[in-house]
Every structure is written in structure tokens, then in C-alpha cells.
Amino acid sequence: MFIQIKDFATHDGQKVSIRGWVYGRRSGGGVVFLQVRDGSGLCQCVVETATVDAFQKASELPRESSLTVSGVVRRDDRAPGGFELAVSAVEPIHLAEEYPITRKAHGIDFLMSHRHLWLRSRRPVAIMRIRHTVIKACRDFFDNRGFTLVDTPILVAGAGEDAQTLFPVEYFDGKAFLAQTGQLYLETACMALGKVYCFGPTFRAEKSKTRRHLTEFWMIEPEVAFAELDDVVMLAEDMICHVVDAVLCRHEDDLKFLGRDVEALRKVKKPFVRMTYAEVAENLRSEKTRKWLEDEILRDKIRLQGWIDELDELVKQVDAAKKATQKDKLQVQIHELKENIEDLEADLRNRPAHIASAQSFQFGSDLGGSDETIISRQFDKPVFVTDYPKQAKAFYMKESAVDSRLVRNMDLLAPEGYGEIIGGSQREENQDALVARMKEKGLNPEDYGWYLDVRKYGSVPHGGFGLGIERALSWICGLRHVRETIPFPRTMGRMYP
Ligand code: 4AD
Ligand code: MG
Secondary structure, eight states, rough: OOOGGGGGGGGOEEEEEEEEEEEEEEETEEEEEEEEESOOOEEEEEEEETSSSHHHHHHHHOOTOOEEEEEEEEEEETTTGEEEEEEEEEEEEOOOOOOOSSSSSSOOOHHHHHHHHTTTTTTHHHHHHHHHHHHHHHHHHHTTTTOHHHHHHHHESSSSSSSGOEEEETTTTTEEEEESSSSHHHHHHHHHEEEEEEEEEEOOOOOOOOOOOOOEEEEEEEEEEEHHHHHHHHHHHHHHHHHHHHHHHHHHHHHHHHTTOOOHHHOOOOOOOEEEEHHHHHHHHHHHHHHHHHHHHHHHHHHHHHHHHHHHHHHHHHOOOOOOHHHHHHHHHHHHHHHHHHHHHHHHEEEEEHHHHTTTTTTTSOOHHHHHHHHHHHOOEEEEOOOBBBSSSOOOBBBBBSSBBBEEEEEEEETTTEEEEEEHHHHHHHHHHHHHHHHHHOGGGGGGGGHHHHHTTSSSOOOEEEEEHHHHHHHTTTOGGGGGGGOOOTTTTTTOO
16 A cells, blocks of 8 residues: 555554655665655665565665655654654666765755756755745635635736836737736725735846845735725734744744744734834934944854854864765755855945945835844844835825825835835825826826726725735745745746756
8 A cells, every 4th residue: 555654653563655766875784774755754764684675676776766665664763753664675666867966065056956856855845845834824814814816917018016127028019018916906806806815926027136036926915995004914914923823833843944943933923013114214223223233243243253163163073074974964064054154244244334324224215125134133023114205115005194205005024134025005096196106106197097997986995915925935934045935946147947
């Protein structure tokens, strides 16, 4: 009977077969330990010399060969997952060629160029599983609250956000663009269905090579009729809590494997921090923040020195190590530590400029990446920033009733320095005000006839937001860069594989 590795616990003592791939092998004392993965998990298969045929085959199978293994499931607390397979037969399906990804340390560029194979490793598998849960949790959240999924077009005629980041495509005799957001279409649909959401790929020709930017990313966007800014904020808060709970509930082991500080995620509880843009501007410019940032530099320099000492120690251990496998393991640790050190060094080099830029922050500009980092490092919960200046934000946001320089919008900044993961707003529902805003932003209202129609026939207050799945995952998994959160990342510098 074929079973999946994840179901071993319910087959204790039974003879079973599994199908999978060789993940690793170790031998010693007349026993071969094959690590086999089948997509559901990883198990240790113990092959003894006495099972002559199986032992012979197991000893020769190259890494990532596919195979069938039969044997008896038995409890072993030392084995990963708590069970192992006492093997009676091994049947190769396909013998793999020499596998390019080894136990040795590889650089991120090499791994990204072999992403189609790298996906088989434990780290990407853990991230893809969490990605699945994040998406499902978002969708369950909206489905359970009476939202209807509405699919919005990918090929569109004009800008939904900043026109500078549009990707043009040839469209028969004319030009079309790849959608930057589903929002404008959702606004029409919420007037039909009340509460709607879309979930799909989104495209931005971002000429930035930061750890937060992809050119193709996935966004979940709700839109609600009769909602004002506060409703939108509360909806986003509830959704994030739901998503984080779902991940903590199902993926504690995956998070720990990724080295995520799980306790930091447990602090993500309502209510989140709420600040206005004006308060953020004041915070960035304040003496208190400057002092705090300078102290932080000192703390990080001490942390850096600790890592450098640790690196020296590891280098000594490599030189002393006798076994090749031991050396490889240490090299991987050294590689990771070096990456961390380089990262922190680069970060520390930039800090003085970031502090200077925060201190001279001018009312009117959008928050820069470093400003978001500074704010979101000060709290252990996500921070809502509301009421930005009009000029820094998109044309569709509703003007504030108390200060006409501001709009009723919100960005949600993830803690620990991650920065913006959600952008949202109440929408301008007044046709004249919207047309004026379009003109200010250099858009031609005639191109948006259908969008303006929403304001002609029973216009109501409404609003929504967009959560970038990759940014959210990067934070939840505690990753350095969004590129690892999507199976095949698209950035300015990468289209392969
Ligand atoms: O803030 P943005 O541009 O908002 C919108 O697109 C609105 N139309 C959403 C709405 O109100 N329905 O983008 C929303 C989120 C960001 O907060 C971020 O998480 C993600 O999308 N995002 C990106 N993620 C990765 N790479 C990029 N280049 C991204 N640009 C935005
Ligand atoms: Mg934004």
C-alpha cells in the first residue's frame, strides 16, 4: 500500500510503500540511512546489509533519484518526524544525473538560477507551504465574511496606480498594459455585490532593486460599499490577525526551521498601533528618535562584532575538521554568517544617511523605505499610518474633510523594520472632486468614463485595500528579501527560470 510520509504516525508497525526522491544518504556500521522526500515530508529509511538487494541499490542511488521504498514503519524519537522506515525493498524509478545543488554552500545567484531544482529543498518547501496557508487564510477570511470573489482583468487600457510603473504590451493594432491593481474594477463590482475581493498577479515596472520590490507580485484586494476609512482599517487589522494565527497554528515547525522568531509573531494582536502621517513626520524629525537610532547603531555594532568573533571561531573549526561532511556543514554556516555580516555592515553604512533623511523629513513627501523601517522598528506590532498628503498618493483617494491637503488613506507597516505590506483608502466618491484630482495627476478623465460612472449612479462612500502577498510572507517568515517568497521571482534583473 502506498502512503504519504506525513501519515506515518497512523501506520506504526505496518508494512507500507512510499514513492519519492533521494534527499540524502549516510552510511555506517553496515547500515545505509536514505533520506527520502515525497512532497508531504521527509523520512529516514534504514537499509541493513541483510536485505542484500535493497542495500546494494540504496548504496548506489544518486541524490534526487526517484524511487519506491517498502518497509515497516517504526517509531524512533531520534528520526525527523518521530518515525522511520525499516526497509525491505528499494526500487529505483529514475537514476538522477549529478545534482547541481549539493550540501556545500551556494550563493543566492546560483540558487536562483537553479530555482526550478532549488524548490525541492527544505527551505523553499517550508516557504511555499506557508505561502499556501497565507493565501488560503486571506481567502477564507473574506469568504467567511460574505465577500464575493470577483476576477479583474490583467490586460488593461490605463494606469490604476503610478503611470510610470506600467508595463506596455502590444495589443493587436494598439497598446494595452499589464494591470497594476484590480481596484478600479472592484469599485464597480462592490456597487453590484456590496463586499468583493480579487486575488491575482499584479505588475509594476519598478526600476528598483530593493529587497521589497518585484515586477510581478500577487495581491489580495477587498473593496466594500458604504465603508469609510475606519472600517477599512479594522478590516485589515482583523485580516492580518487571522492570517498570522493561521500560520502560527499550522506552521510552527516550518517557521522554526526558517529561523523565525515565533514569539515576535505571537505579539501580533489587536489593536495595532495607529499614527497619522503628521505624527510619523514628527516622530522622524524628533530628537528622541535620533537618540534612539544612534543607540541602535551602537547595539548593532556590538552584535556585528559578536558575529565576526563567531566567524573566526567557525573558520578555525573548518581547518580542524577531519570529515568532508563536517567541513561542508561548517562552510554552510560560515556562508550564512558572512551573508548576515555583509548585510548588517551595508545596513550600518547606510544608517547615518537614513537618520539624516528622517531628521529632515519634509511634510508632503511619501515615506521612503528607510523612513518606514525606522517607524516599524520602534514597535512590536504592525503600525497603521493614515492621512497622507494628497500629493504623495494616488488620484482615487478621498480628500480629508478636516484638512484638504490630506487624503483618507492608510498604509500598514509590518514590525521589525519590514515596512509597508498594505496600502488602502477610502475612495473619492464625488465625481467633480475625482475629475479635478485626475487632472492634477495628469490623467485624462475621458479615459476613465466607466470608472466615473460609478460616481454617477447612486454613488456611496466606499473603500478597500491591497495586501502584497510576498511582502506579507517576507515579514511572516522573517526573510531578508521578497524574492524567496514566490516560486519564480520576477525582478528587474531576473527572468530565468
Ligand atoms: O500600495 P499599493 O500600490 O496599493 C494599491 O495597489 C491599491 N490599488 C490597493 C487597493 O487599495 N486596492 O500596493 C498594495 C500593496 C503594497 O502595500 C505592497 O504590499 C504590495 O502591494 N506591492 C508590492 N509588492 C512587491 N513588489 C512591488 N513592486 C510592490 N508594489 C506594491
Ligand atoms: Mg503603497
